[in-house]
Amino acid sequence: MHAVVAIKQVPDTSNVRINPDTGTLIREGVPVIINPYDVHAVEMAVRLKERFGGKVTVLTMGPPKAAEALVECIEQGADRAILITDRKFAAADTLATSYVIAHAIEAIQAEEPVDLLLFGKQAIDGDTAQVGPGVAARLDVPLISYAIQIEAFDPVARTAIVHRRIEQGIEVLETTLPVLLTVEKEIAAVSRAPLPNLIRAAAYQPEVWSADAPAPFDPASIGIKGSPTIVGKAFTPPPKGAGERVHVAEVGLAAAVGTALARIAAAGVVAALPAGINGGQP
Amino acid sequence: MTPQTTPQARRIWVFIEQEDGAPHPVSWELLGAAQRLAAELDAGHAVVEGVLLGHQVEAIAQEAFRYGARRVYLMDDPVLAVYRNLPYAAGVSQLVQSYQPEIFLVGATTLGRDLASAIATRVQTGLTADCTELTIDPKQGILAATRPTFGGNLMATILCRQRRPQMATVRPRVLPMPEPLAEAAGELIHAPLGMAEEEVPVKRLRLIPGQQQLNLEYADVIVAGGRGLGGPDGLPLLEELAQALGGVLGVSRPLVDAGWVSAEHQVGQTGKTVRPKLYIAAGISGAVQHRVGMSGADFILAINSDPQAPIFQVANLGIVGDLYQVVPELISQVRALQGGDDHVR
Numbered sequence: 001m002h003a004v005v006a007i008k009q010v011p012d013t014s015n016v017r018i019n020p021d022t023g024t025l026i027r028e029g030v031p032v033i034i035n036p037y038d039v040h041a042v043e044m045a046v047r048l049k050e051r052f053g054g055k056v057t058v059l060t061m062g063p064p065k066a067a068e069a070l071v072e073c074i075e076q077g078a079d080r081a082i083l084i085t086d087r088k089f090a091a092a093d094t095l096a097t098s099y100v101i102a103h104a105i106e107a108i109q110a111e112e113p114v115d116l117l118l119f120g121k122q123a124i125d126g127d128t129a130q131v132g133p134g135v136a137a138r139l140d141v142p143l144i145s146y147a148i149q150i151e152a153f154d155p156v157a158r159t160a161i162v163h164r165r166i167e168q169g170i171e172v173l174e175t176t177l178p179v180l181l182t183v184e185k186e187i188a189a190v191s192r193a194p195l196p197n198l199i200r201a202a203a204y205q206p207e208v209w210s211a212d213a214p215a216p217f218d219p220a221s222i223g224i225k226g227s228p229t230i231v232g233k234a235f236t237p238p239p240k241g242a243g244e245r246v247h248v249a250e251v252g253l254a255a256a257v258g259t260a261l262a263r264i265a266a267a268g269v270v271a272a273l274p275a276g277i278n279g280g281q282p
Numbered sequence: 283m284t285p286q287t288t289p290q291a292r293r294i295w296v297f298i299e300q301e302d303g304a305p306h307p308v309s310w311e312l313l314g315a316a317q318r319l320a321a322e323l324d325a326g327h328a329v330v331e332g333v334l335l336g337h338q339v340e341a342i343a344q345e346a347f348r349y350g351a352r353r354v355y356l357m358d359d360p361v362l363a364v365y366r367n368l369p370y371a372a373g374v375s376q377l378v379q380s381y382q383p384e385i386f387l388v389g390a391t392t393l394g395r396d397l398a399s400a401i402a403t404r405v406q407t408g409l410t411a412d413c414t415e416l417t418i419d420p421k422q423g424i425l426a427a428t429r430p431t432f433g434g435n436l437m438a439t440i441l442c443r444q445r446r447p448q449m450a451t452v453r454p455r456v457l458p459m460p461e462p463l464a465e466a467a468g469e470l471i472h473a474p475l476g477m478a479e480e481e482v483p484v485k486r487l488r489l490i491p492g493q494q495q496l497n498l499e500y501a502d503v504i505v506a507g508g509r510g511l512g513g514p515d516g517l518p519l520l521e522e523l524a525q526a527l528g529g530v531l532g533v534s535r536p537l538v539d540a541g542w543v544s545a546e547h548q549v550g551q552t553g554k555t556v557r558p559k560l561y562i563a564a565g566i567s568g569a570v571q572h573r574v575g576m577s578g579a580d581f582i583l584a585i586n587s588d589p590q591a592p593i594f595q596v597a598n599l600g601i602v603g604d605l606y607q608v609v610p611e612l613i614s615q616v617r618a619l620q621g622g623d624d625h626v627r
Binding site for chain 1: 301368391393396398399402404406407409410419430431432435436440442445483485486487488489490526527528551552559571574580581583589601603607615616
């Protein structure tokens with residue numbers, strides 16, 4: 001069983017700050033983490049390897065610093081890690097990114113066949129959820145997005161049964177292998193890395209792939225050239241402006257609540273509170 | 283251009299999402315937006331069209347006409363009875379290549395997100411996810427698609443200058459629902475899928491239905507709780523208020539992460555975008571990730587003991603106080619008002 005997991009190192013968006021003067025993101029000092037969904041994708045791959053034997057390859061496109069994220073995946077139990085890094089990849093949108101990842105997977109596949117491709121359902125910095133489905137389309141493999149469970153996996157018969165969460169409930173799908181899954185956190189609970197993995201990871205150096213070697217990328221499909229979309233402008237969301245405020249400590253509980261209900265009624269937004277009532281207003 | 287030449291229509295497409303023959307209302311919201319974009323782009327020649335895939339779903343096309351589609355391209359095939367990525371993506375991509383729309387809007391639902399990225403990749407164009415605002419850039423005459431990024435901390439306006447169609451997804455309830463026309467006709471164009479069931483490697487074995495449909499996105503009244511509840515025991519209190527107001531329960535993310543309530547109740551960046559008439563936020567501090575999901579409400583009442591809580595920045599009215607006092611008082615005053623109202627009648 002050979003699983004390939006694509007991961008991304010992202011800024012921890014719960015710690016992102018905005019420069020109030022320029023309206024731009026302050027990247028300095030913001031901690032970077034492995035995209036939280038990707039951690040579960042790696043875990044799923046490692047679990048399958050434990051059960052069926054085989055290999056887990058992890059790859060990422062990003063700056064040299066993203067090597068740290070790959071080493072963490074080795075700690076988790078991945079066997080091989082590839083960092084795709086080059087200035088030529090900079091400013092890639094999701095179309096260019098899916099090209100790079102798909103092309104790299106094709107190169108890996110040429111060395112040894114792949115049964116399973118795993119992606120987090122989305123990355124928390126962009127939240128687009130587009131790269132995994134894009135890679136599936138490029139490689140022409142079945143896509144199962146928002147996967148929450150692998151019910152059955154048969155690398156010999158080359159089939160799998162996967163549960164995915166959709167708006168109507170849980171859809172149970174049967175697919176041939178290879179398949180590409182984008183996963184929710186429920187796909188696999190993350191366990192503590194065993195000591196041998198930690199020892200191996202301590203000395204592990206991810207392979208570094210550039211735009212030119214070992215799997216030359218099409219220059220027209222990467223970076224800015226390969227990206228149909230550009231950011232026209234970026235700005236901080238305008239504040240709506242605070243409305244009225246009443247303090248229970250100042251006006252008392254009944255009056256505070258009465259004021260609220262009177263305002264809601266006056267706005268005429270709720271049938272259950274007809275306009276025209278004067279809920280406890282003095 | 284001389285008056286005699288027939289100018290090429292500039293097509294603005296909307297994917298008409300349906301499941302089991304029921305259209306998703308986000309399709310109508312998008313048709314409303316498409317009409318606004320058509321007027322901005324080229325009032326004379328821009329035309330709004332729908333794309334509908336499924337099996338025995340022709341009736342939905344009539345509805346699309348009422349919401350402003352002038353033409354609907356319909357692929358009706360048993361292979362399309364249940365949504366699956368491959369046949370849907372292949373079918374829509376064929377249509378895109380045949381008719382070359384200028385703009386293509388898709389709902390940012392589970393189905394729409396899965397589909398839109400596959401189409402954009404197949405036709406090699408740009409796709410902007412989860413837009414909150416769509417306009418035409420007046421200078422360049424192209425789509426300006428604005429979306430939150432970095433967890434809602436930053437807004438970015440994305441342009442797709444050269445490739446077509448310019449694709450965008452928009453979540454349900456981000457755009458207003460247009461009024462349908464009482465009577466409307468449009469042109470229905472049947473298109474063949476050209477794919478056999480044997481060519482589809484993914485089969486649906488079964489569907490485990492979710493709990494009763496909550497439909498948070500389309501609720502008129504939402505009473506939402508956050509970390510300030512301090513524990514799951516406060517939830518029944520909020521449900522009681524929601525019930526009194528004819529609404530439903532919403533929550534912020536920490537409550538879902540803590541396992542107190544299921545994810546279908548979650549409002550915000552990683553949950554649902556809602557647009558109720560009344561949103562009551564009790565014990566929600568109002569991190570930006572939550573606010574992006576609810577700031578479109580008509581009236582926001584915030585209850586928080588911390589006067590500095592950012593939720594007050596978006597609230598029409600804020601009550602600074604302990605929710606465990608304020609919510610029971612709200613319930614009792616609402617009941618009294620409703621009782622009084624009955625009495626008057």
